[in-house]
Amino acid sequence: MPANPKYLTPSFWPRFLKITAAILGGYFVSITFHLALAAWFNRAAILMTMAFTGFILWVALMVIAFLAKSGWKIWGIYILLSLLFCLFIYLGQTYNQPAH
Template identity: 55%
Template sequence: MPPNKKYLTQSPVQRFAKISAGFAGGYAVTEAFCMALASWTHAGNVLMTLRFAGAMLWVALMILAFLARNGWKIWGLYLLLSVFFYAMIYLGNDVNPLV
């Protein structure tokens, strides 16, 4: 059954923004989250756990990007989340330098 055309994104720019946010932005948020969690806890346990959970998180972020109306807002959200997680990495390395 083909999709209803009124629900599909008509603008090629918005379509590109959603696709790139889903792949690149979702991957950036997933990696930043994994590294932030590893900097605050034991890295070995986190890396083995997030081997599979990270893939599921990335897929969920890809789906979220395609559900959004505006691709640039999703890009902004993913960039803000990445900056937040990178700040957590920085703070985690300052607080727990040997972990």
């Protein structure tokens, strides 16, 4: 049974934006999230569990990207989340430096 045409994306760019947001945007959010956690908590433990939880989060973010109505909107959300987590990484490295 073929798919209903009203649910298919007709043009190239919306489909391309969703695919790239799912793969690249989801990866960036997943990695920056775990690095932000590592900047504030036990770095070794976070980075060891990142191999598993990072993949699970990445897959969840892929699903969310394909459920979104607009590729531009999901890219904007993923970029803002990545920048927010980069800010947390910066602050964590600034305030959690060991004393020399």
